[in-house]
Every structure is written in structure tokens, then in C-alpha cells.
Amino acid sequence: AQSVSQHNHHVILSEAASLELGCNYSYGGTVNLFWYVQYPGQHLQLLLKYFSGDPLVKGIKGFEAEFIKSKFSFNLRKPSVQWSDTAEYFCAVNAYNTDKLIFGTGTRLQVFP
């Protein structure tokens, strides 16, 4: 069965620090990969996605993620976080032959000014 692992459950950073959130998935076939973000009091929204092509994808608000197929990883990065990035971040995957998303357990990011 497919699964997604997010290794960092809670990350605390100061503003301007760099961010990297880990995501690994288990599935041997073709996958689509996503990062969703949930700001306090708001609903889930898409941060970025990878379907094919360049393994380095850029999303909104300066976020990017790199798909490394050999490592089954899709880590999220941002060079300089802001207080407004405080949120919960979810990595998700779906296999090419299904539309359901399999989510990781999420990483809670707190950024202090």
C-alpha cells in the first residue's frame, strides 16, 4: 500500500532561517506529488505539485520542492521563512492510476519574529 512519511512533526524557526521539510513515499510506479499548506483557521490549499519534467518545482510564496526518484523523496524548501509561513504542511502522493491522495501526517511549522 502507498504511504507517505513526514519526518519532522514540529519545526520551530526564526524569521529569515532556511527551511527544509522531509517527505518520503512508498510506491514503485509513476506518482504525482503535492505539498499542501493549512494556515491557522483556513482550509488546505495547494503549495506546489510535481507531475513530470523538471524535478525541481516552484510553488507559491517562494517555496520549492525537489523530486528525487531514487530516494522516493519530495522535500520542501524555502531559503528564508517569514512569520506568515506559520502553518501546517502536508505532503501527499497519488499513483498514476488513481485520483485519491495519500497524505503524510503533517509538519507544524512555527516561525518566530
Place this chain on the structure above:
Amino acid sequence: DTGVSQNPRHKITKRGQNVTFRCDPISEHNRLYWYRQTLGQGPEFLTYFQNEAQLEKSRLLSDRFSAERPKGSFSTLEIQRTEQGDSAMYLCASSLDASGGYEQYFGPGTRLTVT
């Protein structure tokens, strides 16, 4: 607001009662998904529809759960004989067609508390 809407936003019910939630997807989206999220976990897939057809249902979904999308527009999720373990946030999402090719847009969720 033309996003996904869900009603009610909160529901408190006593164990053993039936509850029904509604989801209105983005109007041009023909795929509709239900997920459940408990504290400290990511959303967990329950079921999804393409138009009015229910295409997949999670094996985790007990017989007490049923979902419909009768006219291919809004959807309802009913839980019969609720149990305390059903307490969770129930999320609805919608998307355009194409196998995994399009973003799922999520609604605000319905928080269910079973006492």
C-alpha cells in the same frame, strides 16, 4: 465565494444518532472527494465520485458510512449510528477530470464531535 463549501461547519451529536453532511463543489468540477482528518494526522481518503458515479471507496469505510452525489453536483455524507471514534474533521474536495492531473480544491470541513 466560488470555492468548495461544506455544511454544517460544526456538528455535535450523541452517540448512536445519524448525521448528514453536505458538500458543494466548485461548479465546473466533475470529481468530488471525501476525506477524514483526526488530530495530529493528515487527511485520510474515504471515497470519491466522478459526476454521480462513486468510483472508489476506502476499505476503512464501515457500512455505517454512505455517500451520494445524486445529480453530479453536491454530495452528502451520512454516518449512521455514530460512535465516538467518528469524531473528526470531514473534508470535501473537488477537481476537474484527468487521472491525478488536476489539483484538488478543499473545503473548510465539517467538524464532528460525538459525545
